[in-house]
Amino acid sequence: MSITRSDISAARTRIAPYVHQTPIMASAEFGRPLQFKFEHTQVTGSFKARGAFNSLLTADVPPAGIVAASGGNHGAAVAHAARTLGYDAHIFVPEFAGPAKIDVIRQTGATLHIVDGAYAEAAAAAHAHQAETGALDIHPYDAPATLTGQGTCFAEWDDQGLDADTILIAIGGGGLIGGAMSWCEGRKIVGVETHTTNAMHAALAHGPDTDVDVSGLCANALGARRIGRLSYDLAKKNDLQTVLVSDDAVADAQKRLWQTLRQLVEPSGAAALAAVLSGTYVPEKNEKLAVLLCGANPAPIPI
Numbered sequence: 001m002s003i004t005r006s007d008i009s010a011a012r013t014r015i016a017p018y019v020h021q022t023p024i025m026a027s028a029e030f031g032r033p034l035q036f037k038f039e040h041t042q043v044t045g046s047f048k049a050r051g052a053f054n055s056l057l058t059a060d061v062p063p064a065g066i067v068a069a070s071g072g073n074h075g076a077a078v079a080h081a082a083r084t085l086g087y088d089a090h091i092f093v094p095e096f097a098g099p100a101k102i103d104v105i106r107q108t109g110a111t112l113h114i115v116d117g118a119y120a121e122a123a124a125a126a127h128a129h130q131a132e133t134g135a136l137d138i139h140p141y142d143a144p145a146t147l148t149g150q151g152t153c154f155a156e157w158d159d160q161g162l163d164a165d166t167i168l169i170a171i172g173g174g175g176l177i178g179g180a181m182s183w184c185e186g187r188k189i190v191g192v193e194t195h196t197t198n199a200m201h202a203a204l205a206h207g208p209d210t211d212v213d214v215s216g217l218c219a220n221a222l223g224a225r226r227i228g229r230l231s232y233d234l235a236k237k238n239d240l241q242t243v244l245v246s247d248d249a250v251a252d253a254q255k256r257l258w259q260t261l262r263q264l265v266e267p268s269g270a271a272a273l274a275a276v277l278s279g280t281y282v283p284e285k286n287e288k289l290a291v292l293l294c295g296a297n298p299a300p301i302p303i
Contacts, residue, residue, distance in 0.1 A: 002182075003144060003147055003148050003151065003178075003179075003182040004182070005155070005182075005183060007148050007151075007182075008148055008151035008152055008154075008155050008179070008182060008183050009155060011050075011054045011145075011148045011149050011151070011152050012152040012155050012156065014053075014054060014057050014058070015050060015053040015054050015057065015149060015152065018043070018049070018053045018081070018084060019042060019043050019049050019050055019053060019152075020041065020042055020043055021156060021160075022037060022038050022039050022041050022042050022153075022156070023037075023038045023041065024036060024037050024038065024157065024160050024161075024162075025038065025261070027260075027261060029260045029261065030256070030260065030273070030276065030277060032276075032283075032289070033288070033289075034273075034276070034289050034290070034291055035162065035163070035164055035288070035289065035290040035291070036261075036290070036291050036292075036293060037153070037157050037160075037162075037290070037291075037292050037293065038263065038293055039153055039292055039293060039294050039295075040263070040265045040266075040269045040293045040294060040295050040296030041296065043077070043080060044073070044076040044077045044080045044104055044297075045073065045076070045104065045295060045296040045297040046073040046076070046077065046269075046294060046295040046296065046297065047150055047153055047176055047292075047294050047295075048073045048074045048076070048077035048078075048140070049077040049080065049081065050149040050150055050152050050153060050179075051074075051077070051140075051145070051146035051147070051148075051149035051150045051175055051179075052074070052077035052078045052080070052081040052138065052149070053077075053081045053084075053085075053149065054145050054146070054148055054149030054152075055078075055081075055138045055143065055145040055146055055149065056078075056081050056082065056085055056087070056138070057085070058145050059136055059145070060136075061087050061136050062134050062135065062136055063134075064088075064133040064134045064135040064136075065082065065087045065088030065089055065090070065135050065136070066078060066082045066087050066088065066089040066090070066135060066136050066138060067089070067090045067091075067092070067126050067129050067130050067133070067135040067136065067137050067138070068089070068090075068091055068092070068126060068137065068138045068139075068140065069091075069092045069093070069119065069122040069123040069125070069126035069127075069140070070091060070092070070093050070097070070119070070122065070140055071093065071094065071096075071097055071101075071119050071122075071140075071172075071219070071220040071221055071223055072093055072097035072098060072100075072101025072102070072104075072105075072220050072221065072297060073101060073221060073295055073297060074138075074140035074141075075091040075092075075093050075097070075101070075105050075110075075112075076091075076101055076104040076105050076108070076297070078091065078110075078138050079091050079104075079105050079108035079109075079110035080104075080108050082108075082110060083108045083109055083110065088110075088111070089108075089110040089111065090110065090111045090113060090126075090129055090135065091105050091110050091111070091112050091113065092113045092115055092122040092123070092125045092126040092129070093105065093112070093113070093114060093115065093122050094114075094115055094116075094117055094118050094119055094121060094122045094220070095114055095115070095116060095117075096118070096219060096220050097114075097220050098220055098297075100266075100297040100298060101220070101297045102114070104297060113125060113129075118214055118219070118223065118225070119214070119223055119224065119225065120225050140173055140175060141172065141173030141174050141175030141176075141178070141224065141228045141231065142173065142174070142175070142228030142229060142230055142231070143230075144230065146175045147175055147178040147179045147182060147230055147231070148179065148182070149179070150175050150176045150178065150179030150180075151178075151179030151180065151182045151183040152179070153176070153179065153180075153292070154167075154179065154180050154183040154184055155183055157290075158183075162290060163288060164187075164288045164289060164290035165187075165188060165287045165288045165289070166188045166189070166190055166283065166287055166288070166289050166290070167180065167184065167187065167188070167189050167190070167289075167290045167291075167292065168189075168190045168192055168272040168273075168275055168276065168281065168289065168290070168291050168292070169189060169190070169191060169192065169272055169292050169294075170191075170192050170193070170218075170222060170268050170269070170271040170272050170292070170294055171191040171192065171193050171199070171200045171222065171227075171231075171242065172197070172199075172221055172222040172223065172224050172268065173199065173224035173227060173228050173231070174199075174200060174224070174227050174228040174230070174231025174232065174235075175228065175231065176292075176294060177189065177191050177200075177231060177235075177240070178228065178230055178231035178234050181231070181234040181235070181237075181238050181240065182234065185238065188241075189238070189240060189241075190241050190242070190243060190275065190281055191235070191240055191241070191242040191243070192242070192243055192244075192245060192271045192272045192274070192275045192280075192281075193222060193242060193243075193244055193245075193271070194216055194217065194218050194222065194244060194245055194246065194247060194250060194271065195216070195244050195245075195246060195247075196213070196214065196215045196216035196218075196219070196247070197212075197214055197215075197216060197218045197219060197222035197223045197224075198212055198242075198244055199212050199224045199225065199226055199227040200227045200231070200232070200235060200240070200242055201242045201244060202227075203226070203227040203232050203235075204232075204235060204236070204240070204242065208226075208227065208229055208232045208233075209226070210226065210227075211225050211226050212225060212226070213225075216247050217247040217250055217251060217267045218247070218250060218267045218268045218271060221266060221267070221268035221269075221295055222268045222271065243275050243280045243281050244280070245271060245274045245275050245278055245280050246278070247267075249274040249275075249277065249278035249280065250267045250268075250270055250271050250274045251267065251270075252274065252277065252278070253270035253271070253273040253274035253277050253278075254266075254267055254269070254270035254298070256273075256277065257270055257273065257293070263293060264296060264298065265293050265294075265295060265296050265298065266295045266296060266297050266298035267298065268294065268295050269293050269294050269295040269296055269298075270293070272291045272292055272293070272294075273291050273293070276289065276291065
C-alpha cells in the first residue's frame with residue numbers, strides 16, 4: 001500500500017489539535033552546520049504521538065478499547081491519545097522499557113502490563129489480549145495509519161524551512177523512517193541503527209523476514225526484532241542507505257547534546273547525531289545535513 005503526500009497532509013490537519021509543532025534549530029557547534037528538529041519535545045516525549053493520534057482518529061474503536069505493545073514510547077503515546085479521546089487502553093511493555101517510559105504510561109491512567117522478556121513477548125501478550133477482548137490493536141510501526149502520522153513530522157519540517165541534502169533518522173521498527181520516505185520521496189535519507197538493533201540493515205542484506213537478536217543501549221526504543229514490511233518495501237523502492245553506530249558513539253552523542261545544546265534525549269534520540277559525530281556517516285564537503293532528535297524519555301545519565 002502506498003502512502004501519498006496528500007494522505008500525510010490530511011493526517012497533519014487531523015492530528016493538529018492534539019500534537020505540538022516541534023521546534024527546529026540550526027547549529028554549527030558540532031564541527032559543521034547541522035539542522036535539527038526537536039521531535040523529542042513532542043507530546044509524551046517522542047514522535048510516536050503523531051502516529052498514535054492518527055491511528056485512533058481514523059479507526060472505529062470497539063467497546064473493549066485499545067491495546068498496544070511497546071518498548072515504551074509507543075505505549076506512552078497510545079495511552080495518552082486514548083485518554084485524550086476518551087478510550088480505555090491496555091499497554092503491554094517489557095520490563096526493560098525502563099522507569100521513565102513506564103512512569104509516563106502510568107501517568108495516563110492506562111492499564112499497564114509489564115511483561116518478562118523483550119518487545120516480542122510484550123507483543124505476544126498484547127495479541128492474546130486483543131484476541132480475547134476484541135480491543136483495537138495499534139501497531140507501533142507496521143501500519144499505514146502509523147506511517148502516515150509519522151510522516152507529518154517531515155511535512156511540518158518542510159514548512160519550517162528545511163533545507164537539507166540529507167536527513168539522518170534513527171530506525172527501530174521503521175514507522176518513522178517509513179513516514180519520512182513517504183513524504184520526502186526523491187530526497188536522500190540515511191537510516192541509523194546500532195550494531196545490536198539493526199533490523200532494517202539486516203533485512204536489506206538478507207530479506208524482509210530476517211530476525212535479529214536485540215540488545216544494547218537502544219534496545220527499548222530501536223529494538224524491533226524484524227523490520228516492518230511497509231517500511232522495508234519503501235526502503236527497497238528508495239534504495240535507502242543505512243549505517244550502524246556503536247553504543248559508545250550513541251552515548252557520546254547523547255552526552256554532547258546535553259553539554260552543547262542543553263537537549264536531554266534518550267539514547268535512541270541521539271543515534272542519528274552519533275552517525276555524524278563518530279564519522280560513521282561521512283558527508284560530502286558542502287552537503288547540507290539535517291538530524292532528527294526523536295525521543296526524550298531517558299534513564300538518568302551521568303553528565
